Amino acid sequence: MTDTPIRPRHTGRTVLAAGRFLHLDCIDYQDRHGRARKWEAAMRANNQGAVLMIPVLRPSGRLVILRQYRPPLDAYVLEFPAGLIDPGEPAATTAVRELLEETGYSGTLRWIGQPASSSAGMTGETVTLAFLDIDETLPENQNPVPRLEASEDIEVLVVAPADLPEFLRAREAEGMIVDSRAVAYFMGLGVTW
Numbered sequence: 001m002t003d004t005p006i007r008p009r010h011t012g013r014t015v016l017a018a019g020r021f022l023h024l025d026c027i028d029y030q031d032r033h034g035r036a037r038k039w040e041a042a043m044r045a046n047n048q049g050a051v052l053m054i055p056v057l058r059p060s061g062r063l064v065i066l067r068q069y070r071p072p073l074d075a076y077v078l079e080f081p082a083g084l085i086d087p088g089e090p091a092a093t094t095a096v097r098e099l100l101e102e103t104g105y106s107g108t109l110r111w112i113g114q115p116a117s118s119s120a121g122m123t124g125e126t127v128t129l130a131f132l133d134i135d136e137t138l139p140e141n142q143n144p145v146p147r148l149e150a151s152e153d154i155e156v157l158v159v160a161p162a163d164l165p166e167f168l169r170a171r172e173a174e175g176m177i178v179d180s181r182a183v184a185y186f187m188g189l190g191v192t193w
Helices: 091-103 161-173 180-188
Strands: 009-018 022-030 036-044 050-058 063-070 075-079 082-084 108-117 126-135 154-159
Touching: 050 091, 063 091, 063 161, 075 180, 082 091, 091 108, 091 126, 091 154, 154 161
Parallel strands: 050 126
Antiparallel strands: 009 022, 022 036, 050 063, 050 082, 063 075, 063 154, 108 126
């Protein structure tokens, strides 16, 4: 053990359990004092990242939000559209593709960030945030039809920012959970409920 702090580093990894999309790892690492430590983490297969989209209808400024059943919570969650990045696919392409698949809307990318931590204490997953604009005057965006996978239980909701406090209170009263990233975005808009 050293008295001079060092940069922590991985020293090994053991897969404890593996499924089709995720695996549970035991990470061996050395802490900043040189001590051997262990950490359990859920990881995406192939270190696959994800994109989270914040879609805004233009010119109205309404937000597109999903109500999606999430088995780990056994509850419906209010969240923004999101999806996994296919191998070799740029995150910007994923954002436009996943928006169309999950909501039926055709959108254009306004801004995309760098990969960010999803939940650093639990997973190595990264999520890239993307803002998309949806021209609601275009014919293809008049009556959008999602292209959902058989396992997806998604309802597309459109909400004006001014209506968010009442909308969120009502949905939480129904037992829905609001995704933490959506909470952060809403708080950034000054929305409390």
